[in-house]
Amino acid sequence: MRYEGDIYRPPSEGGSLILQATVGCSWNRCTYCAMYRDKRFRVRDLAEILEDVESARRTWGAGVRRVFVADGDALVMDTDAWIPLLVRLRERFPRLERVSAYATARNLLEKDPAEVRRLAAEGLTLLYVGPESGDPETLRRIAKGATAGDHVEAARRAHAAGMALSTIFLLGVGGTDRSLEHARASAALASAMDPAYLALLSVTVIPGTPLARAVARGTTTVPDAWGLMAEARAFVADVRPTHGVFRMNHASNHLPLGGFLPRDRDRILGVLDAALAGRIPLKPEWARGL
Numbered sequence: 001m002r003y004e005g006d007i008y009r010p011p012s013e014g015g016s017l018i019l020q021a022t023v024g025c026s027w028n029r030c031t032y033c034a035m036y037r038d039k040r041f042r043v044r045d046l047a048e049i050l051e052d053v054e055s056a057r058r059t060w061g062a063g064v065r066r067v068f069v070a071d072g073d074a075l076v077m078d079t080d081a082w083i084p085l086l087v088r089l090r091e092r093f094p095r096l097e098r099v100s101a102y103a104t105a106r107n108l109l110e111k112d113p114a115e116v117r118r119l120a121a122e123g124l125t126l127l128y129v130g131p132e133s134g135d136p137e138t139l140r141r142i143a144k145g146a147t148a149g150d151h152v153e154a155a156r157r158a159h160a161a162g163m164a165l166s167t168i169f170l171l172g173v174g175g176t177d178r179s180l181e182h183a184r185a186s187a188a189l190a191s192a193m194d195p196a197y198l199a200l201l202s203v204t205v206i207p208g209t210p211l212a213r214a215v216a217r218g219t220t221t222v223p224d225a226w227g228l229m230a231e232a233r234a235f236v237a238d239v240r241p242t243h244g245v246f247r248m249n250h251a252s253n254h255l256p257l258g259g260f261l262p263r264d265r266d267r268i269l270g271v272l273d274a275a276l277a278g279r280i281p282l283k284p285e286w287a288r289g290l
């Protein structure tokens with residue numbers, strides 16, 4: 001297998017084969033994100049990607065069950081390249097259960113619904129989409145490149161094709177002045193997208209990003225741990241997925257939490273209330289990861 005630069009994957013893909021089809025992120029402008037700033041975006045040659053599939057088969061055998069296709073928004077790759085990749089993956093790994101990738105709303109909307117259906121039918125069945133916020137002002141500030149309405153339409157198309165969604169919202173990214181608007185609008189967007197998996201992460205100010213420069217200039221401030229807990233509480237209280245796996249256990253969070261929503265709402269709110277009342281200690285700032 002050949003990889004270019006640092007490779008990122010969702011925590012839930014820890015046991016998956018990681019196959020790099022694109023290098024970097026085609027958008028690469030979100031103000032808080034440093035993942036691909038050092039990479040010039042490109043789609044790898046299909047022949048090279050298929051060679052990596054053969055290499056993975058030699059290394060790992062035929063028993064691979066999950067494949068995550070990197071990098072940052074791999075869905076941007078042309079459907080004409082995706083289809084032979086998905087076909088080859090199924091040929092070489094007959095027990096394959098799922099192929100997944102990061103995607104932006106824009107990636108989904110740039111493909112026509114028939115293409116999205118073909119991708120799902122060929123095995124691309126899970127997309128990780130990070131609106132980060134449902135608040136229009138926050139989405140504008142963080143340069144997400146898509147509106148809440150774009151995300152709802154993207155989710156509708158993915159679901160209509162038979163894909164599952166894992167959505168990511170980012171506590172604190174609205175700044176202290178938009179904190180609760182951000183949390184509530186994010187809950188509304190998550191409800192409208194109705195994903196199978198919902199993750200709450202906490203914003204981390206990474207040196208070199210536009211967000212870090214805004215914080216240094218004093219034009220934005222990020223909520224402290226208590227403010228982030230208050231946002232999490234507002235989000236969980238409002239969000240209404242049909243049946244979603246909820247995770248707040250990413251290394252960036254101050255308090256690991258998980259369960260199903262709406263089933264476990266009261267328990268999760270109870271833990272958040274206990275944390276806000278100081279009865280459960282929060283992870284100190286220095287112990288947080290990215």
Ligand code: SF4
Nearest residue numbers: 025028029030033072
């Ligand atoms: S779309 Fe994702 S990978 Fe690309 S810049 Fe935004 S957060 Fe980073």
